Amino acid sequence: MQVASMHFKERAHVKLHDALLQSNLKKMQGKFVAKRRASLIELDDVEGTRDAAKEIRDRALENLDVWLELFERNATARGATVLFAETPADINALVLEIAARHRVRKIIKSKSMVSEESSLDHAIEAAGLQVVETDLGEYILQLNDYEPPSHIIGPALHKSKEEVADIFARRHGTPRRTEINELCLEARQMLRQHYLTADMGISGGNFFVAESGSVVLVTNEGNATLTTTLPKVHVAISGLEKIVPTLEDVATLMRLLPRSATGQSISNYVDILTGPKGEGEFHGAEHMYFIIVDSGRTAVLASEVREALRCIRCGACMNHCPVYQNIGGHSYGWVYPGPIGSILTPMYVGLEKAADLPSASTLCNQCGVVCPVRIPLPDLQRKLREKTFEQHLRPWSERAGLRVWAWFAQRPVLYAVASKVGVRVLRWWGGKGGLIHSLPFGGGWTDERDMPAPTGRTFRELYRGHAQSPAPSERPRRAA
Amino acid sequence: MRVGFFVTCLVDLMRPSIGFAAIRLLEAGGAEVFVPPTQTCCGQPAYNSGDRADAKALAAKLVGEFEECDWLVTPSGSCGGMIRTHYSDLFRDDPAMLRRAEALSTRTRELADFLVNELHLERVPGRYECTVTYHDSCAGLREMGIKTQPRALLAKVAGLTLTEMADCETCCGFGGTFAVKFGEISARLADNKCQHIVNSGADAVVLGDLGCMLNIEGRLRRRGDHKTRVLHVAEILAGDAA
Numbered sequence: 074m075q076v077a078s079m080h081f082k083e084r085a086h087v088k089l090h091d092a093l094l095q096s097n098l099k100k101m102q103g104k105f106v107a108k109r110r111a112s113l114i115e116l117d118d119v120e121g122t123r124d125a126a127k128e129i130r131d132r133a134l135e136n137l138d139v140w141l142e143l144f145e146r147n148a149t150a151r152g153a154t155v156l157f158a159e160t161p162a163d164i165n166a167l168v169l170e171i172a173a174r175h176r177v178r179k180i181i182k183s184k185s186m187v188s189e190e191s192s193l194d195h196a197i198e199a200a201g202l203q204v205v206e207t208d209l210g211e212y213i214l215q216l217n218d219y220e221p222p223s224h225i226i227g228p229a230l231h232k233s234k235e236e237v238a239d240i241f242a243r244r245h246g247t248p249r250r251t252e253i254n255e256l257c258l259e260a261r262q263m264l265r266q267h268y269l270t271a272d273m274g275i276s277g278g279n280f281f282v283a284e285s286g287s288v289v290l291v292t293n294e295g296n297a298t299l300t301t302t303l304p305k306v307h308v309a310i311s312g313l314e315k316i317v318p319t320l321e322d323v324a325t326l327m328r329l330l331p332r333s334a335t336g337q338s339i340s341n342y343v344d345i346l347t348g349p350k351g352e353g354e355f356h357g358a359e360h361m362y363f364i365i366v367d368s369g370r371t372a373v374l375a376s377e378v379r380e381a382l383r384c385i386r387c388g389a390c391m392n393h394c395p396v397y398q399n400i401g402g403h404s405y406g407w408v409y410p411g412p413i414g415s416i417l418t419p420m421y422v423g424l425e426k427a428a429d430l431p432s433a434s435t436l437c438n439q440c441g442v443v444c445p446v447r448i449p450l451p452d453l454q455r456k457l458r459e460k461t462f463e464q465h466l467r468p469w470s471e472r473a474g475l476r477v478w479a480w481f482a483q484r485p486v487l488y489a490v491a492s493k494v495g496v497r498v499l500r501w502w503g504g505k506g507g508l509i510h511s512l513p514f515g516g517g518w519t520d521e522r523d524m525p526a527p528t529g530r531t532f533r534e535l536y537r538g539h540a541q542s543p544a545p546s547e548r549p550r551r552a553a
Numbered sequence: 554m555r556v557g558f559f560v561t562c563l564v565d566l567m568r569p570s571i572g573f574a575a576i577r578l579l580e581a582g583g584a585e586v587f588v589p590p591t592q593t594c595c596g597q598p599a600y601n602s603g604d605r606a607d608a609k610a611l612a613a614k615l616v617g618e619f620e621e622c623d624w625l626v627t628p629s630g631s632c633g634g635m636i637r638t639h640y641s642d643l644f645r646d647d648p649a650m651l652r653r654a655e656a657l658s659t660r661t662r663e664l665a666d667f668l669v670n671e672l673h674l675e676r677v678p679g680r681y682e683c684t685v686t687y688h689d690s691c692a693g694l695r696e697m698g699i700k701t702q703p704r705a706l707l708a709k710v711a712g713l714t715l716t717e718m719a720d721c722e723t724c725c726g727f728g729g730t731f732a733v734k735f736g737e738i739s740a741r742l743a744d745n746k747c748q749h750i751v752n753s754g755a756d757a758v759v760l761g762d763l764g765c766m767l768n769i770e771g772r773l774r775r776r777g778d779h780k781t782r783v784l785h786v787a788e789i790l791a792g793d794a795a
């Protein structure tokens with residue numbers, strides 16, 4: 074996908090003033106939060122399960138190469154082909170190669186965020202093949218001229234049913250229907266013909282299971298089951314960090330994934346696919362391929378934000394993020410929005426193209442406390458802020474302001490003088506009402522807010538008058 | 554019991570009366586309060602902006618100023634959180650400083666928490682015949698576990714009624730330098746918060762962090778609300794608000 078993260082601020086500005094989007098965002102805001110909370114109560118030991126999930130993900134990342142090899146061996150033994158894609162371009166090339174080998178003309182896809190990284194659909198169409206998205210959200214966006222997804226589990230969550238009704242009427246040429254049931258039925262009818270005529274099905278992969286060589290798919294619409302079993306070729310594409318050692322581990326993670334994502338105890342469908350259709354078997358593709366994608370992931374593994382690779386893509390961090398809730402996913406300008414996106418995007422596309430993202434958070438840590446695998450998202454954002462600071466990627470004025478302030482703060486005597494002057498000037502500026510309506514270098518603050526003016530003297534000035542505290546030399550020492 | 558009082562740079566500059574209110578409460582609880590005269594800032598703005606070197610220098614300065622006290626108490630969840638949860642990260646490559654910083658971290662408390670859990674304050678001097686609502690500031694809540702303590706203290710204030718607003722745990726949008734760098738987003742979050750405050754019907758919003766205070770008050774006033782008061786919990790408890 075084309076990176077637009079360098080325009081984060083401008084995009085957020087537009088979204089903040091998009092009345093329709095704002096009303097759509099408001100509608101979905103509380104839902105995820107309440108549902109997640111209600112479903113987690115079902116677990117006997119939420120915190121213990123989170124610890125276990127974190128441990129599983131860490132164990133997988135610790136020896137990623139070993140688990141990948143084991144996965145490759147087991148998947149190959151079951152008749153699948155395991156391929157590795159180093160770059161986004163490699164993903165597309167591999168898919169087209171497989172398509173050519175099997176004389177594929179039509180491809181259906183269930184949801185794959187990794188394929189968004191490489192704009193796979195465009196590459197498929199450029200090669201003269203047909204591609205149809207079967208996840209309802211992705212289908213809507215494809216019909217709407219490939220509008221980018223705004224959420225990792227609900228790509229079209231930013232759309233109202235009225236907007237969907239318009240898109241369907243326009244693209245299907247059918248009478249405009251507005252009931253959700255009718256819209257779903259219409260999509261189902263349109264998609265059915267494609268399931269039956271496609272030569273290849275592409276899926277994502279929530280987990281790659283090393284011990285069995287399987288891919289696990291967690292979905293709600295049943296489209297992934299059809300996509301991966303009806304066409305003669307199935308290609309599962311996912312990031313190499315999605316490896317999990319055992320099926321037992323998957324069971325633990327599954328206690329948290331649907332609950333954190335949609336507040337479901339279990340998703341409507343969980344597919345565990347191992348190898349192509351065997352002899353005497355009735356269901357399944359005849360040929361099965363795995364495309365395991367690096368595309369920046371091993372670099373993350375070696376970096377100080379490697380914990381981000383624990384992510385199981387539940388979306389809870391964005392559902393709970395006050396910034397995401399107000400600006401929506403498109404503002405972030407690439408595949409992964411919200412808190413996890415503010416780490417992954419700079420790491421995958423380059424910090425210089427997404428320098429705003431790690432800073433675009435209040436560090437409120439609402440994301441960190443809900444993340445099922447305990448990724449300390451604000452700490453990772455801060456680590457990337459350190460990189461942007463080191464690499465001079467923020468405006469010079471910001472840096473200069475910070476340095477001047479820190480220089481004074483390290484020199485208490487000068488600091489006292491400067492702050493004495495400062496608070497008096499600001500008090501005067503605030504006038505009778507005690508409110509500052511505009512600040513020369515603080516437009517960010519005062520454009521839509523006042524700044525309450527200081528009261529005119531600093532605490533330290535006032536305190537010196539009646540200081541009860543002994544001078545430093547008289548301080549009694551703490552008992553050891 | 555010698556309590557080192559960390560005023561915080563924002564209280565020092567913007568609302569010194571909060572510092573004095575806090576000291577009166579600590580003394581009422583039997584603490585001997587010491588205010589290191591050279592203190593400035595905990596280093597949080599630098600730390601959160603990625604300027605590790607300056608953050609470290611300021612943190613080392615603060616550790617030196619407070620390590621001789623039995624406790625460090627501060628009227629701010631976010632400065633307390635900085636010292637208690639982030640100093641160890643700052644000094645991760647400096648074992649000697651790390652030991653000193655960690656020794657201080659474990660003795661660092663937010664004001665309301667300290668009044669309740671260490672001083673076991675029974676009575677508070679404040680009286681306030683109004684309805685208030687409490688805003689949980691992010692660092693106080695999620696780094697320092699401040700939730701029940703201020704509410705327990707407010708319950709002791711004669712005449713006061715506490716009513717909870719919707720989303721009291723949602724960020725007000727301050728976020729330190731975020732409020733200036735991403736002013737528009739920040740102001741929108743502040744606006745949502747103001748709406749919840751107004752909807753709660755409270756006469757005042759009470760909180761324990763200056764950053765949120767300036768942000769919420771600034772947005773309330775810009776919305777034209779000059780009636781709803783924005784108060785630090787120490788001001789109410791000490792009787793400065795009436």
Ligand code: SF4
Pocket residue numbers: 333383384385386387388389390391413440443444445446447448
């Ligand atoms: S970072 Fe955590 S909360 Fe966010 S999507 Fe990944 S697993 Fe879910």
